[in-house]
Amino acid sequence: xxxxxxxxxxxxxxxxxxxxxxxxxxxxxxxxxxxxxxxxxxxxxxxxxxxxxxxxxxxxxxxxxxxxxxxxxxxxxxxxxxxxxxxxxxxxxxxxxxxxxxxxxxxxxxxxxxxxxxxxxxxxxxxxxxxxxxxxxxxxxxxxxxxxxxxxxxxxxxxxxxxxxxxxxxxxxxxxxxxxxxxxxxxxxxxxxxxxxxxxxxxxxxxxxxxxxxxxxxxxxxxxxxxxxxxxxxxxxxxxxxxxxxxxxxxxxxxxxxxxxxxxxxxxxxxxxxxxxxxxxxxxxx
Amino acid sequence: xxxxxxxxxxxxxxxxxxxxxxxxxxxxxxxxxxxxxxxxxxxxxxxxxxxxxxxxxxxxxxxxxxxxxxxxxxxxxxxxxxxxxxxxxxxxxxxxxxxxxxxxxxxxxxxxxxxxxxxxxxxxxxxxxxxxxxxxxxxxxxxxxxxxxxxxxxxxxxxxxxxxxxxxxxxxxxxxxxxxxxxxxxxxxxxxxxxxxxxxxxxxxxxxxxxxxxxxxxxxxxxxxxxxxxxxxxxxxxxxxxxxxxxxxxxxxxxxxxxxxxxxxxxxxxxxxxxxxxx
Numbered sequence: 122x123x124x125x126x127x128x129x130x131x132x133x134x135x136x137x138x139x140x141x142x143x144x145x146x147x148x149x150x151x152x153x154x155x156x157x158x159x160x161x162x163x164x165x166x167x168x169x170x171x172x173x174x175x176x177x178x179x180x181x182x183x184x185x186x187x188x189x190x191x192x193x194x195x196x197x198x199x200x201x202x203x204x205x206x207x208x209x210x211x212x213x214x215x216x217x218x219x220x221x222x223x224x225x226x227x228x229x230x231x232x233x234x235x236x237x238x239x240x241x242x243x244x245x246x247x248x249x250x251x252x253x254x255x256x257x258x259x260x261x262x263x264x265x266x267x268x269x270x271x272x273x274x275x276x277x278x279x280x281x282x283x284x285x286x287x288x289x290x291x292x293x294x295x296x297x298x299x300x301x302x303x304x305x306x307x308x309x310x311x312x313x314x315x316x317x318x319x320x321x322x323x324x325x326x327x328x329x330x331x332x333x334x335x336x337x338x339x340x341x342x343x344x345x346x347x348x349x350x351x352x353x354x355x356x357x358x359x360x361x362x363x364x365x366x367x368x369x370x371x372x373x374x375x376x377x378x379x380x381x382x383x384x385x386x387x388x389x390x391x392x393x394x395x396x397x398x399x400x401x402x403x404x405x406x407x
Numbered sequence: 408x409x410x411x412x413x414x415x416x417x418x419x420x421x422x423x424x425x426x427x428x429x430x431x432x433x434x435x436x437x438x439x440x441x442x443x444x445x446x447x448x449x450x451x452x453x454x455x456x457x458x459x460x461x462x463x464x465x466x467x468x469x470x471x472x473x474x475x476x477x478x479x480x481x482x483x484x485x486x487x488x489x490x491x492x493x494x495x496x497x498x499x500x501x502x503x504x505x506x507x508x509x510x511x512x513x514x515x516x517x518x519x520x521x522x523x524x525x526x527x528x529x530x531x532x533x534x535x536x537x538x539x540x541x542x543x544x545x546x547x548x549x550x551x552x553x554x555x556x557x558x559x560x561x562x563x564x565x566x567x568x569x570x571x572x573x574x575x576x577x578x579x580x581x582x583x584x585x586x587x588x589x590x591x592x593x594x595x596x597x598x599x600x601x602x603x604x605x606x607x608x609x610x611x612x613x614x615x616x617x618x619x620x621x622x623x624x625x626x627x628x629x630x631x632x633x634x635x636x637x638x639x640x641x642x643x644x645x646x647x648x649x650x651x652x653x654x655x656x657x658x659x660x661x662x663x664x665x666x667x668x669x670x671x672x673x674x675x676x677x678x679x680x681x682x683x684x685x686x
Contacts, residue, residue, distance in 0.1 A: 139547075163550050163579045267448050294495070294576045296447040296606050298645025323579045326650065363581030368609070368650035368672055375676035381683055390650055394657045400683055401663060 123317070124151040124174060124285070128183035131169055131341075135181075143169045144341045147183070151319070153284075156311055158332030158349070159321045162363035165338040167321050171287050174319075175206035188284060204233065207283030211290045213274035214267065222248070222265075222273050223258040229281045247279040250310050252302070268299030272306070279310070285317040286310075292327060304331055326367045329353060329388040337362070350386035369393050408473060408568055408600045409436040409459055409490070415467030416454055428454045430623040431468070438567070441594045441601045443611035443631075446620035447645040452604050455620065456570050459602060460490035473567065488517065491561030495573040497553035498546075506548075506556055507532070507541040513564045524563075531559040534597065535589045551582025555589050562593075568600035569593060575607065587613065608635070608649050612670040619646070636668040651675035 129147035134140055144166045151157060161167050172178040173185055176192040176199045185192050190202050210216070219225035226244045235243070248257065251272035257265075262273050275291065291307065292300040308331050311318045322328050328335060328349070335352040337345040339362045345352050352359075356366045356374060370388045377383060383400065387393050416429040428451045436442055446452045457463040458470045461477040470477045472486045494500055503509035510528045519527070532538040535555035540548065545556055554574050561569055571590070575583040587610060593599040603614060611617050617634040619627040621644045627634050635641070635648045638656040642648075648656070655667035655675060665682055669675050 161579075162581055294573070294606075296645055297608075297647035298447055325580070363579060365580040369654065371672045372651055372654070372675055372679075375672055376679060379676060379680040381680060390654050390657065393654050394661070397654075397658060397663075397679065397683075398661060404683065 122188045123153050125186045129180050130182035132181060142341055147343060153317055154315055155317055156333045157319045158328035158335045159319055160328060160364060161338030166341040167338050175203050175208050204281045205283055206285045207278035207281055209275050209278050209288045214270035217262040217270060217274055221259050222262050225262050225273060226276045226280050229277055243280045247276040250279055251276045251306055268295050287319045289321045325365050329367045349388060353388045354385060408438045410471045413468035414465050414470055417466050427623050432625060438600055439598050441615045442618060443614035444604045444618045445611050445646055450620045451623040452620045453572055456572050456604055459570050460492055461486045488564055489567045491564055491566035491569045493557050493561055493571045493574050495576045497557050500557045501545040504544055506543050506545055509545055509556055510559045510563050513560060527563045531562040534562060534592060535559045549582060550578045551585040554586050558589055570602040572604045608647050612649055631670060632668045635670060
């Protein structure tokens with residue numbers, strides 16, 4: 122059923138001297154099973170927007186319908202909505218609190234009143250999704266490495282079996298190998314489940330690699346919305362908004378300027394390599 | 408400026424055997440150098456940085472800051488005054504409700520006369536390009552701006568060297584650019600010694616020298632071009648190289664006659680244009 126947003130507006134601290142319009146005129150349609158990258162500078166409204174998606178914030182104006190539930194509806198089952206829309210905040214490892222990894226991940230499903238067996242099945246499944254096996258279950262979450270802690274926190278949300286998974290900067294502060302690992306797992310999770318994934322990120326390289334569609338926010342509005350190649354084709358516009366494009370996109374542009382006939386829609390190393398090898402082959406044959 | 412001799416640091420606890428976070432580190436950082444330190448989480452790079460101003464003391468070997476042994480208790484304050492530190496999360500480092508008061512915090516504590524403080528604060532804010540914001544409230548600023556205030560706060564102590572521990576990890580691309588520009592200015596205009604710990608390879612590529620740490624030891628220590636040409640080794644220890652370097656490395660592996668000691672988009676485009684034209 123997906124997510125529909127109509128004319129959403131949000132004013133932060135309305136009526137006070139600090140009043141700021143943090144969202145205005147947001148119209149958005151996200152289909153089931155999409156992988157959306159949400160980018161924008163700090164303060165562009167990304168976090169405010171995602172907090173609307175599971176009813177943590179309610180629309181001051183406009184409306185949001187998620188899987189058929191309007192968050193404004195007085196009878197809306199927000200509990201159900203929140204179990205369907207899993208939200209992983211920034212630095213989610215700060216929210217770990219239980220004595221063991223198992224208990225921490227089990228917290229959500231337990232509160233849903235599921236049976237012991239069902240809880241165990243879900244915890245096991247969720248931890249497997251993030252690449253942690255049984256040997257980790259009885260460890261204290263606080264003795265794990267930073268990347269592992271974060272994966273436990275993400276598993277806590279997955280154990281709710283959400284239909285939509287929203288991740289706010291899941292790779293921030295991790296080293297390149299842990300980054301790669303977490304992104305690969307998110308990608309695998311997306312491919313293996315039928316989940317809708319919304320990934321908020323500052324890293325254009327990461328978004329380029331794993332998302333299918335990119336939404337760019339700027340000053341509380343949606344500035345661009347399209348396929349990855351379309352969005353990264355507009356390097357100047359992104360830079361003006363305080364964003365960037367992957368190095369590979371800049372390289373492709375620099376090659377075009379030098380008269381090399383390379384496809385503009387290239388934004389990953391693998392694709393660039395293939396395209397250049399092809400150009401070399403053509404040269405040899407000519 | 409900073410010198411380590413057989414520096415060792417180990418964590419001891421009752422339950423676990425001794426673990427060396429740093430193992431026989433011998434480094435010399437020269438005055439005016441811009442050094443980037445890379446390594447995966449837990450490789451010891453932050454532990455190393457905290458030795459540079461005496462926040463941590465060696466459990467073996469020595470660290471000298473401008474010739475001062477950091478283990479000498481009578482020199483603690485002198486060492487810390489000369490090596491400013493900036494950490495990852497700007498929100499944990501700002502203490503005052505007005506930008507200029509925040510920057511003035513350290514010199515006030517050092518007992519610097521107020522006229523001198525005024526001068527230092529203004530200079531520090533100019534250096535990081537935040538002078539116009541001197542009367543603003545820090546919590547209303549963007550991440551990049553806050554981090555530049557934290558840098559200004561360190562500068563107001565007039566240190567000889569500044570150590571930044573992942574200062575851009577929590578920032579958006581614009582914030583990162585702003586902070587990097589400030590760091591470049593410290594080096595170019597103030598002739599300061601800068602140690603930058605980072606996970607971003609493009610930031611390390613701008614340094615004069617890159618030190619790669621692994622398992623508590625120094626694995627590579629050279630100019631960026633040389634360090635990043637070790638694509639395979641870096642990948643093996645969980646690090647990355649700039650995208651263009653990786654692309655050229657891959658092309659070379661596939662048999663193209665290209666150099667891969669290249670770090671920037673422009674250089675890479677030149678190299679590829681040359682190779683494609685030659686055939």
